[in-house]
Amino acid sequence: MPVHITFIDSAGTPRTVEANPGMSVMQAAKANNIPEIDADCGGVCSCASCHVYVDPAWIELFPPMSKIENALLSLLPERQANSRLSCQLKVTDEMEGLTFRTTVTIWPLVRPSRQPLSFGRTFLTN
Ligand code: FES
Numbered sequence: 001m002p003v004h005i006t007f008i009d010s011a012g013t014p015r016t017v018e019a020n021p022g023m024s025v026m027q028a029a030k031a032n033n034i035p036e037i038d039a040d041c042g043g044v045c046s047c048a049s050c051h052v053y054v055d056p057a058w059i060e061l062f063p064p065m066s067k068i069e070n071a072l073l074s075l076l077p078e079r080q081a082n083s084r085l086s087c088q089l090k091v092t093d094e095m096e097g098l099t100f101r102t103t104v105t106i107w108p109l110v111r112p113s114r115q116p117l118s119f120g121r122t123f124l125t126n
Contacts, residue, residue, distance in 0.1 A: 001093070007034045009036050025052065038105070039087060045087060048076055050087045051078070051084075061094060062089055065084060
């Protein structure tokens with residue numbers, strides 16, 4: 001049975017979506033076009049563009065983060081004590097009414113369509 005999850009964006013606008021247990025919080029956000037959840041890597045924990053702030057009242061509901069998730073989050077200047085990557089959070093039946101805040105991710109690691117890498121000047125030799 002679906003649960004209701006609310007995402008509150010950085011402007012304070014709440015959006016409540018239905019999510020099925022077993023899917024990730026990121027998948028629930030993307031399925032409902034939640035802004036500020038880009039999920040550029042598709043959920044394989046390599047971009048940090050699915051960053052959310054978990055309501056502190058619910059933070060114990062989730063298992064501890066992996067070393068990889070922690071390392072990615074440590075690269076974000078906007079990280080807080082309740083930061084998590086939503087692709088690493090599974091929806092469960094106990095999450096009815098859960099709230100996340102989202103933010104504009106300042107430095108995501110993967111933005112292939114938006115930020116082409118620049119390697120500076122290229123030197124050609126014969
Ligand atoms: S979607 Fe890329 S780290 Fe979560």
